Amino acid sequence: MSTLHTVNKSPFATNALASCLNHAKDGDTILLIEDGVYGAATGTTLADTVTAKVGALSICVLSGDISARGIDQKRLIKGVTSVDYTGFVKLAASHDRSQAWL
Amino acid sequence: MSTLHTVNKSPFATNALASCLNHAKDGDTILLIEDGVYGAATGTTLADTVTAKVGALSICVLSGDISARGIDQKRLIKGVTSVDYTGFVKLAASHDRSQAWL
């Protein structure tokens, strides 16, 4: 019984990712989409917070949103997985519910 | 030569107030409007940050937005001034420019 969380806001602009990380349960997946993908980059003030959750949580990014924003795959935090829209659908199907952090 | 800054976002939800406080210059005025008024209340995790700026900056709230959200005037941080829409217009007229922190 696990949840797919989607976060679509920049973690530098709003508290959506912070709140999601505070509420997600071990074994859940967080998929960063739209402006949320900035949370998956290394070298930021938030990278340590996100990195610390990798493992307990599965953290993914939507590949199209990463490309759109010019974030090189090499800049992704280690352990973060990139998925396309079909991968997004698979995640939604394989978790028991989805929760959007708007 | 001073600036009227307007902040309309909850400081718990976005970084607008934090960024405004980081960029405003001594002698400027910050007017908290709409959901921004939550930044003027005592007892919150942000109250110390705001309180520390009172004096160097003039901090005001829009009275209608305070009332709408059920914030008692007694809960306002000391030194914060409440103005109505006419007071808002006066502030806009008496500063050299306005900057909205959206």
Place this chain on the structure above:
Amino acid sequence: MADNIKKFLYVNRRAPYGTIYALEALEVVLIGAAFDQDVSLAFFDDGVFQLTKGQNTEEIGVKNFSPTFRALGDYDVTKLYVEQESLDERGLTAADLQEITYEDEDDDWAEKPSLKIVSRAELSDIMADQDVVLSF
């Protein structure tokens, strides 16, 4: 119908009035009540601001919808979870919130509180036990 009952959670993380999400979320809850599902509402982050007492919107010219929360009991919506940590961060206590109650038909119509203040960990457990999560 019984075997088609799902757990519906309405997630409220936004303050009222600055945006319409809180009001339009409440409109869904009211309509949804007719469907006899297992309904819960979660209020955390800025969502706790929706429940404060003494809201008066006259000066801003926007409709005050906060009294509607008190009517939820009549619609059999009786589980309103409020996160303690979110209240703490915002300098609020239970005393700052409206009293929202319902009459329990299984207990001789005794009046009981609908607001349940829970810890972040408890709220996480509640959210992880739903079938449908609607966020606004």
Place this chain on the structure above:
Amino acid sequence: MADNIKKFLYVNRRAPYGTIYALEALEVVLIGAAFDQDVSLAFFDDGVFQLTKGQNTEEIGVKNFSPTFRALGDYDVTKLYVEQESLDERGLTAADLQEITYEDEDDDWAEKPSLKIVSRAELSDIMADQDVVLSF
């Protein structure tokens, strides 16, 4: 006309694509260029993300407008201020940003950088020296 020149500042604090503000801000800058005012653009907070290299929007199906920044020099829009602290917080350096230049007609059309990386204190001074501040 000269005595009617005002200092216009366009404030960019938002990331591109998630919302339309960055694109529609740029549309104002392009139209505004025809008015011969003293124009500056400020990029800070998430606004610095607008200027990154290598944006490819094919998969999301949204128009990539980032090349337009490189055309601003042709419109005599040559002062694009980028805040160092905002870059630092986001793990970016000047090398991650597009090269944006203009030809200086007062210096034998020498090619010069339009992007000027400034400290937070310098940006505050620039913002406090404007007549009209447009935020998006």
Place this chain on the structure above:
Amino acid sequence: MKFGVVVNEGPYTHQASDTAYNFAKAALESGHEVPRVFFYHDGVNVGTRLAVPPQDERNIQKNWTALAQKHEVDLVICIAAAQRRGMLDANEAKRQGKDADNIAEGFRISGLGQLIEMGIQTDRLMVFGD
């Protein structure tokens, strides 16, 4: 598997309606069903037939209409949200005494009950918003 999709934001302004479209399209092409998409809040504005986006941009409304026609997706615009925002079909326009309507082909206006019903009848509900 059956997916329900909720779109909470208007076209172009937020990426939500694009992401929802790309998700729905991928789900359908993966062999899943998307019986209904519910447009709420500013999402109702996705269904206007009067938009004229620039030639080099995607046409969000036409994309949805085409997807709906190809895969028989029920595109429902919330009536309460639509009334506030000036989205009307011919019937509503007549009923409200308005002299024009603006709903695009493939969309229909109905009540919030359709959202709850979608939550009950689908296996997963996906929300896209701001």
Place this chain on the structure above:
Amino acid sequence: MKFGVVVNEGPYTHQASDTAYNFAKAALESGHEVPRVFFYHDGVNVGTRLAVPPQDERNIQKNWTALAQKHEVDLVICIAAAQRRGMLDANEAKRQGKDADNIAEGFRISGLGQLIEMGIQTDRLMVFGD
């Protein structure tokens, strides 16, 4: 003093158009001038005449129209933003081959130049948005 006002968000969804209205009204009643209000981004949606808000809510479009008529305020909807979002006047509808239009009385559609001009010609520019 002359105030220019910019509205960046649509009606009801965000409080911006309400705050802008209350500000403009207070400015006019204080003896200032508000020669123009410019509606940009989703702000263009304020000018639809097709909205039917609930009876117990304010009518944002009608409030603006009334204020404009009383004080001769020029309510300008940005044409580029309006085209993306399906806001048209009769001329635009004809030009674009659309079968309906939806602009309310007191509003007019024009270019972004009107925003810059307002910035130049007013003493203070106020922006209201999300």
